[in-house]
Amino acid sequence: MSAFETTLFGRLSWDALPLAALLKNPGTNEIVANAAGAILVLGAAVVLFVLSYFRLWGVLWRDWLTSTDHKKLGIMYIVFALVMLARGVLEGVVMRAQQAAGPGDGFLEAGHFAQLFSTHGTIMIFFVAVPFVVGFINFIMPLQIGARDVAFPVMNQISLGLTVSGGMMLMVSLVVGEFSTGGWTAYPPYTGAAFNPGVGPDYWIWAIVVSGIGTTLSGINFAVTIYKMRAPGMGFMRLPMFCWTVICSSILIIFAMPPLGVAALLLAADRYLDFHFFTNDLGGNMMNYANLFWLFGHPEVYLLVLPAYGIYSEVFATFSAKKLYGYVSLVIATMSIAVLSFTVWLHHFFTMGQSALINAVFGVATMLIAIPTGVKVYDWMATMYRGRIRLSVPMLYGIGFLILFVIGGLSGVILANPTIDFQVHNTLFLVAHFHNVLLPGVLFAMLAGVNYWFPKAFGFRLNERWGRISVALWVVGFLFTFMPLYFVGLMGMPRRSFNWEDPSFQPYMIAAVIGALIILCGLLSVLVQLYVSIRDRAQNRVPVGDPWDGRTLEWSIPAPPPAYNFAVLPQVRDRDAFAEAKESGTAYLKPTGYDDIELPKNTSIGFLLCVLSGVWMFALVWWIWWLALGVTVAMLLIVIVWTFATETEVVIPAAQVKAEHEAWLALVARTPAVDRDDEAAPANLGYARPDMEGAT
Numbered sequence: 001m002s003a004f005e006t007t008l009f010g011r012l013s014w015d016a017l018p019l020a021a022l023l024k025n026p027g028t029n030e031i032v033a034n035a036a037g038a039i040l041v042l043g044a045a046v047v048l049f050v051l052s053y054f055r056l057w058g059v060l061w062r063d064w065l066t067s068t069d070h071k072k073l074g075i076m077y078i079v080f081a082l083v084m085l086a087r088g089v090l091e092g093v094v095m096r097a098q099q100a101a102g103p104g105d106g107f108l109e110a111g112h113f114a115q116l117f118s119t120h121g122t123i124m125i126f127f128v129a130v131p132f133v134v135g136f137i138n139f140i141m142p143l144q145i146g147a148r149d150v151a152f153p154v155m156n157q158i159s160l161g162l163t164v165s166g167g168m169m170l171m172v173s174l175v176v177g178e179f180s181t182g183g184w185t186a187y188p189p190y191t192g193a194a195f196n197p198g199v200g201p202d203y204w205i206w207a208i209v210v211s212g213i214g215t216t217l218s219g220i221n222f223a224v225t226i227y228k229m230r231a232p233g234m235g236f237m238r239l240p241m242f243c244w245t246v247i248c249s250s251i252l253i254i255f256a257m258p259p260l261g262v263a264a265l266l267l268a269a270d271r272y273l274d275f276h277f278f279t280n281d282l283g284g285n286m287m288n289y290a291n292l293f294w295l296f297g298h299p300e301v302y303l304l305v306l307p308a309y310g311i312y313s314e315v316f317a318t319f320s321a322k323k324l325y326g327y328v329s330l331v332i333a334t335m336s337i338a339v340l341s342f343t344v345w346l347h348h349f350f351t352m353g354q355s356a357l358i359n360a361v362f363g364v365a366t367m368l369i370a371i372p373t374g375v376k377v378y379d380w381m382a383t384m385y386r387g388r389i390r391l392s393v394p395m396l397y398g399i400g401f402l403i404l405f406v407i408g409g410l411s412g413v414i415l416a417n418p419t420i421d422f423q424v425h426n427t428l429f430l431v432a433h434f435h436n437v438l439l440p441g442v443l444f445a446m447l448a449g450v451n452y453w454f455p456k457a458f459g460f461r462l463n464e465r466w467g468r469i470s471v472a473l474w475v476v477g478f479l480f481t482f483m484p485l486y487f488v489g490l491m492g493m494p495r496r497s498f499n500w501e502d503p504s505f506q507p508y509m510i511a512a513v514i515g516a517l518i519i520l521c522g523l524l525s526v527l528v529q530l531y532v533s534i535r536d537r538a539q540n541r542v543p544v545g546d547p548w549d550g551r552t553l554e555w556s557i558p559a560p561p562p563a564y565n566f567a568v569l570p571q572v573r574d575r576d577a578f579a580e581a582k583e584s585g586t587a588y589l590k591p592t593g594y595d596d597i598e599l600p601k602n603t604s605i606g607f608l609l610c611v612l613s614g615v616w617m618f619a620l621v622w623w624i625w626w627l628a629l630g631v632t633v634a635m636l637l638i639v640i641v642w643t644f645a646t647e648t649e650v651v652i653p654a655a656q657v658k659a660e661h662e663a664w665l666a667l668v669a670r671t672p673a674v675d676r677d678d679e680a681a682p683a684n685l686g687y688a689r690p691d692m693e694g695a696t
């Protein structure tokens with residue numbers, strides 16, 4: 001390349017396209033890479049076509065992309081997570097197919113397999129689990145505490161923008177260049193410039209840094225919202241359990257994300273500026289990276305699983321029609337897990353040469369987490385004990401979780417014993433452990449949450465039959481995919497192996513790929529469920545907004561909720577505020593008066609920063625310095641100019657609020673109540689207006 005081209009395009013050239021590799025060196029590997037790129041480009045084209053054909057651009061821009069409404073931002077997070085989940089699951093299936101094709105080398109090259117587990121791990125943790133969790137918190141938490149939005153709605157929009165642009169980098173790396181081969185943990189010196197001079201680790205670094213800033217801002221936003229914006233009477237000890245897990249998770253985000261950002265930026269300094277933080281020479285030491293990464297990495301898995309515990313707590317209480325058993329012990333257990341999670345990071349590298357004493361201390365600290373987790377498990381079981389259980393889809397996920405998660409947790413306690421960990425560290429036993437906690441723990445919770453809160457978000461219920469089918473497929477698929485890995489792990493098969501030779505591994509590998517295909521069907525059935533439900537939405541409407549006989553405040557408002565959530569801020573008198581109101585006959589009362597409501601105006605700053613930060617990352621990855629600099633200046637200017645905006649709010653007049661609310665109250669009064677004690681009522685039937693006599 002000429003000097004001019006290098007200045008203009010950095011290290012970007014036509015060779016970066018997968019097609020170039022295919023033309024040069026045709027093989028299965030290149031075909032798979034090209035097919036993946038082609039699917040992505042085609043998928044994007046179809047989306048653009050559909051949006052244009054149905055003239056949806058205006059709606060998309062006005063109602064979604066520029067919205068600062070926490071509910072819409074939450075839904076966009078969840079949609080983004082679902083899209084990324086599809087890619088992550090497909091990659092999981094391809095990896096399982098590669099390993100099932102053994103003994104021998106399978107159909108993929110080692111480097112391509114390494115890209116697959118690196119993108120899969122990175123996507124599943126940072127762009128599936130995190131956006132799912134942040135999305136649910138966004139949608140639910142303000143409704144549960146009786147607030148009209150989060151504390152910083154515009155910052156919330158920016159958080160989403162940064163998360164999405166990070167995820168987009170993983171999509172771009174499918175088509176331009178390649179992704180890292182360093183796993184989701186990206187350990188140097190393997191990801192250092194000397195060993196890995198390509199663009200892969202740089203894609204990882206910038207995707208993590210930018211999306212990490214987005215997530216950190218969300219953590220701050222959520223913590224401030226709960227501290228400052230609870231409805232009158234909503235003391236901390238009256239918070240719904242989900243909100244308690246949100247507080248703890250936000251604290252984990254605030255303290256755990258910075259070490260990750262620091263680790264990634266120091267790695268960038270090593271790679272771009274020839275620093276030596278993590279090299280093997282000139283005073284560097286990769287153990288600094290391992291410590292920084294896991295100082296984040298361990299709390300990370302709990303910041304994902306705590307809100308999942310929160311969702312299950314809500315589900316178990318609602319579908320057992322009982323108060324959550326042991327509320328105070330659950331609060332203490334959640335806080336204990338949050339605190340303890342910062343004291344155990346070293347268990348991820350027991351084998352890296354510390355003294356036996358240090359290993360023992362961290363091992364014991366790790367095992368301690370089993371105690372508060374056990375408290376939770378027993379509290380959930382006690383909640384169900386003698387409850388009037390309805391086996392609806394969220395509850396089925398919950399029961400699947402309870403049984404499977406205990407197995408995954410117990411295998412964690414086994415790993416926490418350093419002497420055992422020396423045998424199974426970095427084998428498929430470890431892979432089995434973490435999928436065993438991540439799928440039933442985090443992913444099932446999210447699917448349960450989708451089924452549970454979908455009627456609230458969209459005003460109609462999801463199809464029950466397809467919901468049940470997908471639970472069955474996910475659970476069975478999970479068992480087949482991951483249980484065999486415990487055994488091959490014990491037999492010594494290392495993680496991240498693109499090939500293997502020992503014929504005794506074969507049956508397990510075949511069982512695992514069958515399981516992965518069943519999981520794929522599970523994912524498809526979720527899509528079918530969405531399709532069928534949208535098609536039949538007229539029959540499944542729940543405009544009153546309380547389809548499950550809910551206990552917390554989000555069920556006390558219409559479905560879908562108005563932009564301002566609550567026409568009048570609720571007065572909270574007890575835990576499970578809405579259940580209490582229904583029991584005491586004070587639900588759905590006509591308020592004495594209405595006020596004007598101020599809401600944040602739409603703005604395009606989040607979208608702009610999303611696009612610009614994407615360009616910025618791309619420029620840094622490909623060393624296009626003028627572009628990186630230009631975009632940095634543009635982003636700074638946008639933020640500065642935005643701070644001068646004065647009219648950032650719209651006012652919804654009291655008269656409009658009154659009209660809308662009274663129309664809904666009239667609808668509530670017209671809707672026939674379903675008797676709570678009617679044994680013949682089908683399990684999945686909502687209780688629109690239980691105990692309503694004389695209420696309105």
Ligand code: HEA
Pocket residue numbers: 185301302304305347348349366367369370371373374375377405406407408409410411412413415416417421424425426430433434437438441442
């Ligand atoms: C949501 C995610 C999640 C969760 C909840 C957990 C939960 C736990 N994890 Fe896991 N873990 C991961 C995600 C998670 N983990 C990931 C992703 C990795 C690998 C990263 C990588 O290398 O790529 C990992 C790796 C990992 C290691 C490192 C192993 C190695 O690298 O060799 C260890 C070691 O101690 C460990 C331990 C534990 C323990 C003790 C728990 C406990 O919290 C479990 C507690 C739960 C129970 C114990 C069950 C319920 C309790 C009862 C019914 C009470 C009775 C029980 C007793 C008294 C024992 N985990």
Ligand code: HEM
Pocket residue numbers: 088089091092093095096117118120121122124125128129182183184185431435438439442443481494495496497516519
């Ligand atoms: C849905 C079906 C899934 C399948 C079939 C699957 C399969 C796999 C496979 C084959 C690997 C590589 C194992 C190895 O190292 O040999 C892997 C790694 C991993 N998976 Fe999954 N997985 C699935 C879901 C998930 C989910 C839901 C998450 C997280 C929420 C997740 C997180 C990870 C992580 C973090 C790694 C480690 C990546 C690395 O080694 O750096 N997976 N998975």
Ligand SMILES: [Cu+2]
Pocket residue numbers: 297298344345347348
């Ligand atoms: Cu850990």
